Amino acid sequence: MTNPVLTIANLTKRFGGVTAVSDINLDVMPKETIAIIGPNGAGKTTFYNMVSGRMQPTEGTIMLDGKDITGLPPHKISRLGVSRSFQINNIFPEMTVQENVEVVLSAYHGHSRKLFNIASRNTAIQHEAVGFLKRLGIDSLKATCRSDQLRRQAIAGDRHGAGNTTQAGTAGRANSRDDSG
Numbered sequence: 141m142t143n144p145v146l147t148i149a150n151l152t153k154r155f156g157g158v159t160a161v162s163d164i165n166l167d168v169m170p171k172e173t174i175a176i177i178g179p180n181g182a183g184k185t186t187f188y189n190m191v192s193g194r195m196q197p198t199e200g201t202i203m204l205d206g207k208d209i210t211g212l213p214p215h216k217i218s219r220l221g222v223s224r225s226f227q228i229n230n231i232f233p234e235m236t237v238q239e240n241v242e243v244v245l246s247a248y249h250g251h252s253r254k255l256f257n258i259a260s261r262n263t264a265i266q267h268e269a270v271g272f273l274k275r276l277g278i279d280s281l282k283a284t285c286r287s288d289q290l291r292r293q294a295i296a297g298d299r300h301g302a303g304n305t306t307q308a309g310t311a312g313r314a315n316s317r318d319d320s321g
C-alpha cells in the first residue's frame with residue numbers, strides 16, 4: 141500500500157475566540173494534486189501558514205513522509221520539500237530570471253553565507269539554474285529582467301501619450317509587497 145506524502149490530523153488554529161481552522165484531516169498521496177477552496181475568511185491562508193511553518197497550530201499534527209513536522213520553522217520545512225508561493229511574488233527586479241533562480245539555489249546550498257561567494261563565477265549554480273528553467277520550459281526567458289520589461293512598458297506608454305512612469309513605479313512597488321496569500 142502506498143503511504144501518503146502528507147498527513148494532516150485534527151489541525152486547528154484559534155486566534156482568541158476566532159477558530160480560523162477547525163479540525164482538518166487530510167491525506168495527500170504521491171503525485172496527487174489537491175485544491176483547497178473556500179470564501180474569504182474560510183481559513184485557507186491560515187491552513188497554508190501552518191503547513192509551511194509560518195504559524196503554530198493550536199492543535200493537531202502535520203506529518204511529511206512519516207516525519208512529524210508540526211511547529212518546525214519555515215526554513216526547515218522548506219528544506220524537507222514543502223514550500224508555498226504567494227499571490228504576489230517577491231523577485232529582484234534588476235536581476236535576470238536566471239540570476240533570480242541562482243540567488244535561491246545559492247541560499248539553498250548554503251553558499252550565500254560564504255565570504256567571497258560570487259554567483260557570477262559559480263558555474264555549477266548557473267548550470268543548475270538553467271536546468272530548472274529548462275524543466276519549466278522558460279529557459280528562453282533566462283536573460284530577461286523585470287525592470288527591463290517595466291522600462292519597455294514605460295517607453296511604449298510614453299509613445300502613446302499615457303503617463304506611464306508612475307504606472308511602472310507602482311508596479312515595481314507592488315511587486316515587492318509580501319502578500320499573505
Ligand SMILES: Nc1ncnc2c1ncn2[C@@H]1O[C@H](COP(=O)(O)OP(=O)(O)O)[C@@H](O)[C@H]1O
Binds near residue numbers: 180182184185
Ligand atoms: N493573525 C490573525 N489574527 C487574528 N485572526 C486572524 C489572523 N489571521 C486570520 N485570522 C482570522 O481567521 C479567519 C481565517 O482567515 P484566513 O486564513 O485569512 O482565510 P482565507 O485565506 O480563507 O481568506 C478569518 O476570520 C480571519 O479574520
Ligand SMILES: [Mg+2]
Binds near residue numbers: 186
Ligand atoms: Mg487567504
